[in-house]
Amino acid sequence: MTIKPMITIKQAITKQELKDFVTFPFSLYKNSKYWVPPIINQELETFNKKTNPIFNDAEATFLLAYKDDKIVGRVAAIVNWLEIKNQKQLKMRFGWFDFIDDFEVSKALLEEVTKIGKQHNLEYTEGPVGFSNLDKVGVMTEGFDQISNMITWYNHEYYVKHYEQHGYKIEKNYSETSFPFVNVKPENFKKAQELIKRRYKLKALQLTKTSEVMPYADKMFDLFNSSYGKLSSFVEITDIQKDYFKKKFISFINPEYIKFVVDENDNMVAFAIAMPKFAKALQEIKGKLFPFGFLKLLKAKKHSKDVVFYLIGVHPEYQNKGVHAVIFNEYYETFTKKGIVNCYRTPELEDNEALHKIWKHIDTVVSKRRKTFRKTIV
Numbered sequence: 455m456t457i458k459p460m461i462t463i464k465q466a467i468t469k470q471e472l473k474d475f476v477t478f479p480f481s482l483y484k485n486s487k488y489w490v491p492p493i494i495n496q497e498l499e500t501f502n503k504k505t506n507p508i509f510n511d512a513e514a515t516f517l518l519a520y521k522d523d524k525i526v527g528r529v530a531a532i533v534n535w536l537e538i539k540n541q542k543q544l545k546m547r548f549g550w551f552d553f554i555d556d557f558e559v560s561k562a563l564l565e566e567v568t569k570i571g572k573q574h575n576l577e578y579t580e581g582p583v584g585f586s587n588l589d590k591v592g593v594m595t596e597g598f599d600q601i602s603n604m605i606t607w608y609n610h611e612y613y614v615k616h617y618e619q620h621g622y623k624i625e626k627n628y629s630e631t632s633f634p635f636v637n638v639k640p641e642n643f644k645k646a647q648e649l650i651k652r653r654y655k656l657k658a659l660q661l662t663k664t665s666e667v668m669p670y671a672d673k674m675f676d677l678f679n680s681s682y683g684k685l686s687s688f689v690e691i692t693d694i695q696k697d698y699f700k701k702k703f704i705s706f707i708n709p710e711y712i713k714f715v716v717d718e719n720d721n722m723v724a725f726a727i728a729m730p731k732f733a734k735a736l737q738e739i740k741g742k743l744f745p746f747g748f749l750k751l752l753k754a755k756k757h758s759k760d761v762v763f764y765l766i767g768v769h770p771e772y773q774n775k776g777v778h779a780v781i782f783n784e785y786y787e788t789f790t791k792k793g794i795v796n797c798y799r800t801p802e803l804e805d806n807e808a809l810h811k812i813w814k815h816i817d818t819v820v821s822k823r824r825k826t827f828r829k830t831i832v
Contacts, residue, residue: 459522461562466516466528472501475516478528479552480741483608489600490733494741496702501530507694511536516550517566519559527553529563529828531570531597532585537689538576540749542602548581549589552609553616562746564829571831573745579592580625580828582607586689587682588699591662592628592801592824593617597804600821601764605800614825622827628801635794640786643779655718658784667709667759671700673722674714674767685803699734706732708755710792713784715777724777726766728785731798758794766812778812 466475476497483489501516503509507665512534519527532547548567553560564579571579583591590607595614602608651657661667679690704712707729716725733752739747768777789797799826800811 459690461526461558462520463566464518464520465554466518466623468470471518472498472516474525475518475528475550476501477741478518478525482552482554482610488599488601489608490604490736491741492604493736493739493743493747495743498601499702502583507692510694511686511692512585514585515566515570517563519563521559526556527559527563529567529581529745530540531567532583533570534585534677534689536692541689544575544577546574546576546579547583547585548579549584551593553613555610555612557616557619561620564620568829569832578828578830578832580826583826585694587685588691588703592626592780592826595823595825596820597630597822601733603731603798603800604736605729605762605764606822621828622829623752624825625828627804628824628826629820630799630801630803630822630824631813632798632821633816633818635797637817638782638786638797639815640783643786646776647779647783650779654723654772654775654777656715656723656777656780658780659713659714659716660710661712661714664704664709667704667712669702670714670722671704674725675699677722677725677769678765678767679797680770683709685806706751706755710788711761712786714780715780722769724766724768724781725774726781727764728761728783728797729756729764731760731762731796732758759793760798761789761794761796762798762800764800766809773808776812782824821829 463621466472473494475490476494479489480491487489492554500506501514514533515531516681517529518525528550529548530550532549534545534547537543537545546804548564549565553563567579582593583589590605592607593613594607594609598611659670675691675696682688683690707727711728713726716722732751732754735750739750743751766778766781798821799818
């Protein structure tokens with residue numbers, strides 16, 4: 455008779471336990487050429503309930519799975535009260551879900567998530583997702599031989615069969631696309647953007663310093679809320695979260711890669727954010743900014759020839775009016791000067807038709823696919 459080792463689930467509470475939670479994937483993916491590690495201290499700050507304002511409207515339980523006193527899995531069980539109260543979505547979120555290829559481990563972690571959902575009288579679980587729409591989303595189902603980036607999760611190929619084994623069903627589908635910059639044909643937007651600017655009295659802002667971006671950041675987040683508000687999975691960014699995200703994200707972005715389009719009264723009608731692809735630099739620094747990690751990131755920020763399109767938003771009153779042509783023209787000029795070679799897009803809902811129309815004139819290929827999975831709480 456063979457006795458299976460017990461799976462023990464413990465809550466990560468202390469600083470060391472939370473560090474163990476953050477660093478578990480470093481061992482799980484130590485032999486992967488494609489996994490991109492997070493910055494450890496930044497990840498810990500995300501989970502700091504005293505400093506991250508997301509915890510004003512959400513709560514999270516960080517769980518570790520142990521087998522023979524060794525960490526073999528983790529998951530964050532998340533309740534977003536804004537989503538529950540404003541959208542009436544009785545959803546138990548879970549994310550940062552990683553585990554060895556052992557059904558008992560993944561089962562034990564998901565059962566703990568379900569227990570928490572029951573305690574809050576929620577109707578279903580869905581994951582992997584983060585706290586909000588600015589977090590990572592989805593388990594990879596295609597593209598395992600493609601390097602990840604700092605704003606997506608990478609996972610082993612076996613993850614999907616664990617969701618299926620435990621009775622989870624596909625909830626949402628996402629795709630990530632890429633294209634060489636030479637595929638961009640300026641004739642598709644050059645003349646159109648001039649016409650659109652004259653017709654609607656718009657102008658694109660030329661920003662070269664972070665200090666020039668900051669006065670427009672709040673307007674950008676307001677526009678993000680209004681332009682993405684109709685998506686079924688959307689949770690709005692609160693005022694207090696705006697300041698947090700400004701500090702967290704803006705410093706990583708070359709200000710020339712942030713594009714704003716405003717009307718004659720300086721009201722923002724469109725924005726877009728692209729980022730240098732930090733993947734290789736993040737792999738080199740292994741999650742640590744010091745003593746020399748920040749220098750590698752700074753080099754990537756200034757000299758990377760690959761970029762990632764992070765967000766693009768157009769005010770509802772200007773959607774379907776071709777305003778995105780103005781943004782594309784701005785990026786074309788900037789990326790031409792920078793010698794950009796490859797462009798990547800972050801996960802986008804496959805049923806987001808409005809977003810797909812924006813990119814219809816650029817020849818892209820799907821490099822990765824992702825899904826979130828759902829299960830009813832009974």
